Amino acid sequence: MFETATATLDWLGLIVFTITGALVASRKAMDFVGFAVLGTVTGVGGGTLRDLLLGAPVFWTERPAYLLAGVLVSGAVFFAAHLPQSRSRAxxxxxxxxxxxxxxxxxxxALQAGASGTVAVVMGVVTATFGGVIRDLLGGDSPVILSRExxxxxxxxxxxxxxxxxxxxAPREIALGTGFVVALLIRAASLRWGWTLPRYRPPTGLPHR
Amino acid sequence: MFETATATLDWLGLIVFTITGALVASRKAMDFVGFAVLGTVTGVGGGTLRDLLLGAPVFWTERPAYLLAGVLVSGAVFFAAHLPQSRSRAxxxxxxxxxxxxxxxxxxxALQAGASGTVAVVMGVVTATFGGVIRDLLGGDSPVILSRExxxxxxxxxxxxxxxxxxxxAPREIALGTGFVVALLIRAASLRWGWTLPRYRPPTGLPHR
Amino acid sequence: MFETATATLDWLGLIVFTITGALVASRKAMDFVGFAVLGTVTGVGGGTLRDLLLGAPVFWTERPAYLLAGVLVSGAVFFAAHLPQSRSRAxxxxxxxxxxxxxxxxxxxALQAGASGTVAVVMGVVTATFGGVIRDLLGGDSPVILSRExxxxxxxxxxxxxxxxxxxxAPREIALGTGFVVALLIRAASLRWGWTLPRYRPPTGLPHR
Known part of the structure; x- marks a missing residue:
């Protein structure tokens, strides 16, 4: 049951991130191989770095189905990228x-691999952000992780x-579900109402080298 | 015998990619250390990422001769980079x-490390392309992996x-040789006759966000 | 005693590099999370790549105190980045x-992990330079590793x-101390007097593709 819950989140995350990578490929008018590479790398990138840092086997080397899913999803986007009204909003x-x-x-x-709570939080952030960092670097966009929101x-x-x-x-499913909702609501609210954190300003207000 | 065949391909690939990295260093008029860093990183980059992803020991940590070869080849290019008529064509x-x-x-x-066929193909692509990706990123060029050909x-x-x-x-040497020729002919033909794959176009032909 | 000597160098290096990452964050007027991410990644980046290449456990997964130090130091810079007279010189x-x-x-x-002398030198260079490479790439600066000095x-x-x-x-502390002084003096002299190594020039002096 709990195995199922995590695996489901993993699969959904991979599909969703693969779509974002393929959408960037469509914006650059790449060919199908470009879609497959950029989509799949975006989908598996975060989990790959997480596994390397944890010293665990990289998840897709044991289950190549993840890679095939990345290629298939990228292929679907190749034919469907024109459907959303606004590609950048999607x-x-x-x-x-x-x-x-x-x-x-x-x-x-990370917890399953025996990591401490602090390391688990860092691995959550790494998994969640690194795929997008690669996507933005390869696609020539400014990395969303350094954006203002x-x-x-x-x-x-x-x-x-x-x-x-x-x-x-707390039961695993409750913990997973609540954490997911918290992250999604904060990100969505930040996008919707332009929430930002206070930014660095030199106290004097004078230009500063 | 088979050990020899793979090791030979590895050495040749490393030397050839090191030269390309050092040629980029010459285009940027770097000093010798720049040649050695950019050349060697390009030469060993693909195999390094492959070994990390496979969870295998990184090949040059066990045989530092690979690194010394990278530095020596880069040094030779430092003195010989003016010889080819066209550096970019070379x-x-x-x-x-x-x-x-x-x-x-x-x-x-990857097959030797026990990977499945799908993973072995991915590792072939990773090994073949990642050195060039680092070279192009560090050298400030647009990554050739996203080029049109x-x-x-x-x-x-x-x-x-x-x-x-x-x-x-099939015997290992036949399989290796045929795969090499297939990859080289496709790439060469693409360069020679401008072969490309169909690119993404929105069906309407209208601009699309 | 020797354990102490290495651990002390590690901690000092991490703190110093974290400050440089956070200073770049202040130049980009990032928020506190940007400081923490850019500072900590710069501080731990070199050692992380070193451990991955050596096949050793990544050092901060076993001692999360390194990560907490990175966040705390970045936070201190958030409030103190205006203090140095020249941020870029600092x-x-x-x-x-x-x-x-x-x-x-x-x-x-690397020596402790059983690496040969050649590999240990390469790991020293990797540890010393990779944090700065990530910092410069994420911060949008030209990588200092490719600079002229x-x-x-x-x-x-x-x-x-x-x-x-x-x-x-030689005793460990003497070897560590002498190596540190040699590296620092060479770098400082290069900055102070503009020392450079000879750069590549095509013999003809003619423009060259």
Whole structure:
């Protein structure tokens, strides 16, 4: 049951992030191989770095079905990328859903691998953000993780919620679900109402080298 | 004998890719250390990522001769980079040879490490393309993997050929040689006649966000 | 005692590089999360890649105190980044100190993990330079490792000094200290007097493709 819950989040996150990578490929008018590479790398990138950092086997080397799913989903986007009314809005929304899914799924995998709570939160953030970082770097966009809205913090909040509830003895599904909702709501609210955190300003207000 | 065949491909690929990295260093008028860093990183980059993803020991940590070769080859290019009539043409041709060498050598290493056929093909593509991706990112060029011509697909075709022939029981050297030739011919033909794959176009032909 | 010496260098290097990452965040007027991400990634980046390449457990997954230190130091910079008279000069000087610290600490860790002398030198350079490479890439700056002054060579000189003295039987602290001083002096002299290595020039002096 719990195995199912995590695996489901993993699969959903992979599909959602693969779509965002393929949407960027469509914006650059790439060919199908470009779609497959950029889509799949975006989908599996965060989990790959998480597994490397944890010293765990990289998840898709044991279950190549993940890679085939990435290629198939990218292929579907190749023919369907014109359907959403606004591609950039679809991209941002799917990215928010993937961020929330991977924040809790990444933290869960880290706990399963025996990591401490602090490391689990970091792994949630790594899993949730790294696919998008590669997508933006390869696609020539400015990385969304450094954007003005709340992004990495939303993933961190979701991962902290999940890890805390788990430490308090909450059932796995409740902890996963609550963490997901927390991350998604914070990110969605930030996008909807332009929430930001206070930014650095030199006290004098004078230009500063 | 078979050990020799793979090791030979590995060494040739490393030398060829190191030269391409050092040629980029010469275009940027770097000093010798820049040549050694950019050349060696390009030469060992693909195999390094492959080994990390496979959970295998990184090949050059066990045989530092690979690193010394990278530094020596880079040094030779420092004094010889003016010899080819067209440096950019030499770079593209050597890159094609390295791509074909590493596509089969990378897939072979993955099979040796016990990976499935699908994963072996992916590892062939990773080994063949990642050195060039780092080279282009560090050198400030647009990554050749996202270029308009057939690139990652040529590596994939070579790796698929090698893995399929191996699965069908072909002798290792035949499988390696055929895969190499397939990858090289596809890449060369794409460069020679401008072969491309169909690119994404929105059906309406209207601009699309 | 020797454990203490390496651990001290590691901690100092991490703090110093975290400050440089947070200073870049202040230049981009990021929010606190941007400071924490960019600072911590810069501080732990070099050691993380070193551990991955060595096949060793990533150091901060076993001691999360490193991550907490990165966040705390970044937070301190958030409030103190206006204090240095010249932020860019502070950044370059701290980067030089971190480079020298990590060059010997990285080589030492590699020797402890059983690596050969050549690999230990490479790991010293990787540890010393990779955090800064990520910082510059994420911050949108041109990577300092490709700058005109002596940078990677200073790290290599310090690591070679440390590895050679260790091979000659020098006490660990002497070898570490001497290597650190060598790396720092070379880098500082390069900055102070504009030392550079000879750069590539085509013999003809004619423009060259």
């Amino acid at each position: 991209l941002v929304r799917l990215d928010a859903i993937g961020l929330a899914l991977f924040a809790v799924a990444g933290a869960e995998r 709340i992004y990495a913090s939303a993933a961190a909040a979701g991962a902290v919620t999940f890890v805390s509830l788990t430490a308090l003895g | 770079l593209v041709r050597l890159d094609a040879i390295g791509l074909a060498l590493f596509a089969v050598a990378g897939a072979e290493r 057939i690139y990652a697909s040529a590596a994939a075709a070579g790796a698929v050929t090698f893995v399929s022939l191996t699965a069908l029981g | 950044l370059v000087r701290l980067d030089a100190i971190g480079l020298a610290l990590f060059a010997v600490a990285g080589a030492e860790r 002596i940078y990677a060579s200073a790290a290599a000189a310090g690591a070679v000094t440390f590895v050679s003295l260790t091979a000659l039987g």
